[in-house]
Every structure is written in structure tokens, then in C-alpha cells.
Amino acid sequence: TQLLEQSPQFLSIQEGENLTVYCNSSSVFSSLQWYRQEPGEGPVLLVTVVTGGEVKKLKRLTFQFGDARKDSSLHITAAQPGDTGLYLCAGSNTGNQFYFGTGTSLTVIP
Amino acid sequence: DADVTQTPRNRITKTGKRIMLECSQTKGHDRMYWYRQDPGLGLRLIYYSFDVKDINKGEISDGYSVSRQAQAKFSLSLESAIPNQTALYFCATSDWGGANEQFFGPGTRLTVL
Numbered sequence: 001t002q003l004l005e006q007s008p009q010f011l012s013i014q015e016g017e018n019l020t021v022y023c024n025s026s027s028v029f030s031s032l033q034w035y036r037q038e039p040g041e042g043p044v045l046l047v048t049v050v051t052g053g054e055v056k057k058l059k060r061l062t063f064q065f066g067d068a069r070k071d072s073s074l075h076i077t078a079a080q081p082g083d084t085g086l087y088l089c090a091g092s093n094t095g096n097q098f099y100f101g102t103g104t105s106l107t108v109i110p
Numbered sequence: 111d112a113d114v115t116q117t118p119r120n121r122i123t124k125t126g127k128r129i130m131l132e133c134s135q136t137k138g139h140d141r142m143y144w145y146r147q148d149p150g151l152g153l154r155l156i157y158y159s160f161d162v163k164d165i166n167k168g169e170i171s172d173g174y175s176v177s178r179q180a181q182a183k184f185s186l187s188l189e190s191a192i193p194n195q196t197a198l199y200f201c202a203t204s205d206w207g208g209a210n211e212q213f214f215g216p217g218t219r220l221t222v223l
Contacts, residue, residue: 009150031210042114042200042214043153088152092210096160097168100145100152 003027004091004101012107013079021074021104023089030093032065032072037086037103079108113137114215116201122221129188131218133201139213140206142184144168144176147198147217159184191222 004025013019023032031050035043047056049065049072056063060083062075072089086105090098114135123129133142140161145153145168155168157176165176173195175187188195198219202212 004152006152033211040216042202042217043212044214045211048211090153096166097155097158098210098212099169100154102150102152 003099004089006087006089006101006104008104009102010105010107012109015080015108015110016078019076019079019106021076021087021106023072023074023091023101025070025091027091028069028093029091030069031091032069033090033092033098034063034072034074035088035090037088038084043086043088076106079106081108081110084108114201114203114213116199116215116218118218119216120219122223123191124223125192127191127222129191129220131186131199131201131220133184133186133215135182135201135203135213135215137203137205137213138181139203140181141204142178143202143204143212144174144184144186145200145202146170146195147200153200156186188220188222191220193222196220196222 007022033048034046037043047063052067052069054065060077064073086103088103089101092098117132143158144156147153154170159178162178177185198217200217201215204212
């Protein structure tokens with residue numbers, strides 16, 4: 001059972017463009033995380049959001065947790081080639097297990 | 111040195127063989143996890159352990175077993191490997207409470223022929 005669906009699955013954009021990645025579920029989560037994974041490496045945590053409606057910013061990345069805590073978005077402003085990677089959302093109800101989304105593969109072309 | 115290490119990094123084996131993947135961590139975390147990653151499916155949890163006496167099944171535990179030999183070591187076994195177990199396997203650790211950030215190893219690419 002895939003609890004979290006991400007869209008788009010693949011995204012290829014030019015350097016300097018903006019983009020948004022979505023993470024949707026029919027389930028409510030107490031917390032949601034976003035990770036970035038580069039080829040040959042494990043995922044690395046970018047942010048954790050825990051409050052409905054919460055917005056967090058990390059330099060050019062803006063993360064939002066939906067009011068109902070069922071969805072989240074990641075917005076990147078002025079994308080750079082260094083942003084290239086696989087972006088994964090992960091939701092938890094108990095803090096014991098995290099359910100990962102299907103992933104969005106981003107390529108930023110110089 | 112990496113905080114979470116996995117061995118081997120790559121493995122090719124045949125159907126029916128027993129395989130063990132090992133994970134070691136120097137972060138001092140109590141919680142350890144095994145995931146598999148398949149294209150288009152994200153990461154799926156196989157087993158997790160909150161201390162050396164605690165083992166829990168995840169979403170897809172069938173065909174796998176684990177052993178928590180010490181706080182720092184958590185191994186994953188495939189008793190009789192099959193081709194649909196071909197995947198990228200990740201070990202992860204986390205600490206109690208807080209953001210529950212998971213720290214991942216570099217992964218093991220397993221191919222079952």
C-alpha cells in the first residue's frame with residue numbers, strides 16, 4: 001500500500017526556473033519529512049514539518065505542510081544544477097515508522 | 111569515516127542463495143531500520159529495531175529476516191533469494207524523539223539472477 005504519492009515523478013528544467021513538487025495522501029500524518037537523495041548515496045534530511053499549515057524555508061527551498069496534514073509541497077526558487085537529485089517525502093503517524101513517497105527525480109540543466 | 115556503513119556495497123547472487131547484508135553505525139543511536147528502494151516506489155520499510163531486544167516487521171518483511179547483534183549492528187538476511195528481491199537496500203538510524211531524523215547508509219545494490 002503506497003500511502004504517499006508524489007508528483008511529478010520526473011522533472012527536467014532549466015537553471016533559474018522555479019518548480020514545485022507535491023506530496024499527497026489520503027492519510028493524516030503527525031509529521032512529514034523531505035529528503036534529497038543523490039546518485040550512489042542514501043537520502044539526506046532537508047526538513048521536518050509537524051504543524052498543519054506550517055511553512056519552513058531553507059535558503060531557496062520552501063516547504064509547506066497542508067492544513068489537514070495530509071499533503072505537503074516543496075517549492076524551489078531559481079533552481080541550480082546542484083539541486084539535481086531525487087526528492088522524497090516521508091510521513092509518520094507515531095514517530096516509529098516513516099512511509100516514503102514515490103519520489104520526484106529533478107534534473108536542473110545548466 | 112561515515113557514520114552509517116553498509117557491506118557489501120554491491121552483490122550479485124543466484125536464486126536460492128542465502129545472503130546477509132550488514133549495517134554498522136557510530137552515531138550511538140538506538141533505532142535502526144532496513145529499507146529497500148525500487149524505481150518509482152520510493153523506499154519501503156522491511157524491518158526496524160528500537161534496541162537490541164526489539165525487532166519489528168515493516169511493510170514488506172516476507173522473505174527477509176534481521177538480527178540486532180549490538181546497538182551498533184543490524185543485519186538483514188535473505189534466506190533464499192529470488193529475482194524480485196533485486197533492489198537497492200538502505201540501512202538507517204535515528205535517535206529517540208526530536209525530529210526523528212533518519213541517517214542513511216550508502217546503500218547495497220543487490221542483484222539476484
